[in-house]
Amino acid sequence: MNIAERVLKGDRLAAARAITLVESEGPDAVDLLKEIYPHTGRAHRVGITGPPGAGKSTLTAELIAFFRKQGKTVGVLAVDPTSPFSGGALLGDRIRMSDWFTDPDVFIRSMASRGGTGGLAMATQDAADILDALGKNYVFIETVGVGQEELDIVNISDTTVVVLYPEAGDRIQTMKAGLMEIADVFAVNKADREGADRLADEIKVMLSLRKDWQGWEPPVVLTQGLTGGGVDELAKAVLGHMERLKSRDMLMKRRRKGLALKIKTIVDAHVKRSLWLGEENRQEIERAAERVAARRQTPYDAAAKFIDRLRNS
Amino acid sequence: MNIAERVLKGDRLAAARAITLVESEGPDAVDLLKEIYPHTGRAHRVGITGPPGAGKSTLTAELIAFFRKQGKTVGVLAVDPTSPFSGGALLGDRIRMSDWFTDPDVFIRSMASRGGTGGLAMATQDAADILDALGKNYVFIETVGVGQEELDIVNISDTTVVVLYPEAGDRIQTMKAGLMEIADVFAVNKADREGADRLADEIKVMLSLRKDWQGWEPPVVLTQGLTGGGVDELAKAVLGHMERLKSRDMLMKRRRKGLALKIKTIVDAHVKRSLWLGEENRQEIERAAERVAARRQTPYDAAAKFIDRLRNS
Numbered sequence: 001m002n003i004a005e006r007v008l009k010g011d012r013l014a015a016a017r018a019i020t021l022v023e024s025e026g027p028d029a030v031d032l033l034k035e036i037y038p039h040t041g042r043a044h045r046v047g048i049t050g051p052p053g054a055g056k057s058t059l060t061a062e063l064i065a066f067f068r069k070q071g072k073t074v075g076v077l078a079v080d081p082t083s084p085f086s087g088g089a090l091l092g093d094r095i096r097m098s099d100w101f102t103d104p105d106v107f108i109r110s111m112a113s114r115g116g117t118g119g120l121a122m123a124t125q126d127a128a129d130i131l132d133a134l135g136k137n138y139v140f141i142e143t144v145g146v147g148q149e150e151l152d153i154v155n156i157s158d159t160t161v162v163v164l165y166p167e168a169g170d171r172i173q174t175m176k177a178g179l180m181e182i183a184d185v186f187a188v189n190k191a192d193r194e195g196a197d198r199l200a201d202e203i204k205v206m207l208s209l210r211k212d213w214q215g216w217e218p219p220v221v222l223t224q225g226l227t228g229g230g231v232d233e234l235a236k237a238v239l240g241h242m243e244r245l246k247s248r249d250m251l252m253k254r255r256r257k258g259l260a261l262k263i264k265t266i267v268d269a270h271v272k273r274s275l276w277l278g279e280e281n282r283q284e285i286e287r288a289a290e291r292v293a294a295r296r297q298t299p300y301d302a303a304a305k306f307i308d309r310l311r312n313s
Numbered sequence: 314m315n316i317a318e319r320v321l322k323g324d325r326l327a328a329a330r331a332i333t334l335v336e337s338e339g340p341d342a343v344d345l346l347k348e349i350y351p352h353t354g355r356a357h358r359v360g361i362t363g364p365p366g367a368g369k370s371t372l373t374a375e376l377i378a379f380f381r382k383q384g385k386t387v388g389v390l391a392v393d394p395t396s397p398f399s400g401g402a403l404l405g406d407r408i409r410m411s412d413w414f415t416d417p418d419v420f421i422r423s424m425a426s427r428g429g430t431g432g433l434a435m436a437t438q439d440a441a442d443i444l445d446a447l448g449k450n451y452v453f454i455e456t457v458g459v460g461q462e463e464l465d466i467v468n469i470s471d472t473t474v475v476v477l478y479p480e481a482g483d484r485i486q487t488m489k490a491g492l493m494e495i496a497d498v499f500a501v502n503k504a505d506r507e508g509a510d511r512l513a514d515e516i517k518v519m520l521s522l523r524k525d526w527q528g529w530e531p532p533v534v535l536t537q538g539l540t541g542g543g544v545d546e547l548a549k550a551v552l553g554h555m556e557r558l559k560s561r562d563m564l565m566k567r568r569r570k571g572l573a574l575k576i577k578t579i580v581d582a583h584v585k586r587s588l589w590l591g592e593e594n595r596q597e598i599e600r601a602a603e604r605v606a607a608r609r610q611t612p613y614d615a616a617a618k619f620i621d622r623l624r625n626s
Contacts, residue, residue: 266616303579
């Protein structure tokens with residue numbers, strides 16, 4: 001059996017190797033994905049994002065517990081070099097999540113960030129497909145940090161959970177605009193701390209200013225990841241969003257949108273690899289710029305040569 | 314005589330028509346640029362940027378006066394829908410700049426922003442080439458606003474002047490990082506106001522933290538655009554930078570870098586036009602995303618079809 005066949009039989013080791021393959025972006029990965037792809041699309045993909053320190057991992061561990069109790073299988077992709085799976089987080093988080101390392105129906109994997117070339121979102125989506133093919137009912141995709149990568153999660157998730165916490169303060173101020181747009185569900189975590197209710201109210205006010213929810217107003221759930229408080233309600237909010245997506249034929253619409261972006265990203269990566277990346281290409285563009293700077297050629301004529309190369313690539 | 318020939322003879326009306334042509338991005342523009350291109354590269358291109366309200370237009374008007382007194386000819390490209398040339402600015406600015414509307418050796422033109430697709434930077438660079446071919450000794454490129462477009466100016470200017478003013482406060486805080494990198498010369502305008510000296514000191518401190526100036530430490534000049542105070546010193550700082558660029562063979566190096574980016578932008582625009590823009594392309598990508606969402610095709614196979622189309626474009 002090849003790796004793809006083994007993944008489809010539920011082989012965890014094969015899944016781990018398959019994810020390593022997609023991380024390396026080789027042609028083998030494309031072949032593997034081709035083989036498993038018809039068997040994907042079944043898992044519900046839940047993005048979990050928010051600022052560092054919000055307690056996303058702890059909350060994810062509690063969500064795993066909820067879905068395991070219901071007899072569901074779970075995959076987790078933790079995207080970020082500072083995630084608990086690759087070091088840098090609190091020991092408490094790590095221990096809590098590690099409760100699930102020995103459960104054969106839970107697959108946890110960290111994905112290494114490679115600096116915002118779109119490659120990470122691509123590899124993460126491929127890895128989600130692999131866990132989907134492995135038979136997991138739910139795939140959680142956890143991203144840490146502020147910025148584009150965090151917003152990209154919306155394109156690879158069916159449901160996006162934004163986790164905030166009372167102390168986030170200024171950071172949240174700057175994130176608000178983007179997060180308001182991507183959240184399907186808000187978790188105000190560390191809800192025992194002062195300011196949790198105010199933060200929840202603030203989010204609700206901001207949500208009320210938005211007109212076009214397309215039939216879904218994001219619920220705001222108070223949670224306490226450490227005690228498990230509010231986690232049932234959070235899980236139910238996720239399930240509620242999933243049901244809504246399905247009942248309104250929104251799921252496929254949403255996935256189509258994310259997949260259109262993925263196709264574009266793959267094409268863009270091809271153009272970059274063919275024309276701009278690597279020492280030879282760098283020299284080629286430098287020589288072209290030299291001809292143009294010396295006014296021996298217009299920028300448009302120089303560009304035409306690169307477009308020709310694209311035709312022959 | 315065609316438009317290009319007329320531009321090369323110094324015909325202002327032809328230059329105005331030529332700029333309209335490059336703004337429309339048609340094939341005629343490419344032909345025109347091809348014809349004038351060997352006759353460009355002589356003008357010194359000075360970018361003038363900074364936050365709204367810094368008094369860039371007033372300062373530019375005073376710089377025109379300085380260079381005209383030296384018998385030099387000047388072109389001005391004002392990039393922004395809120396520039397004084399297209400409405401939205403103070404009457405005072407408009408009147409001051411309009412002093413030069415009737416001088417045949419000064420050519421002033423506003424460029425309409427088209428929303429950050431890179432098209433504006435491209436058209437502005439083409440327009441600078443046209444004013445260069447028209448025989449202007451200096452071409453000023455004025456951009457307003459905060460963000461990528463403002464930072465892009467560095468790629469189309471030989472010398473970049475960043476104009477700040479004491480009241481800018483928070484706005485400057487957020488811009489600092491980017492502006493520190495792109496400024497060859499700082500003007501602290503409205504220098505009669507409180508806080509001007511402090512701002513100048515602040516900029517100098519930040520500059521001192523930077524190590525690699527490649528033989529040029531950006532001077533910080535206090536100016537008063539409304540009275541003309543400090544403008545001679547500012548003009549001399551610009552000329553000083555120009556001399557430094559030339560003496561160290563840095564001018565061509567800098568232009569090559571900007572032109573390499575321009576070539577890439579043209580190629581990217583070709584890819585976008587060929588694959589993603591327009592109703593037909595939009596439908597094509599939607600159908601592809603539908604096949605992929607239905608798991609009839611992998612994203613990589615779908616992308617391969619678009620890459621094939623690029624080969625046949």
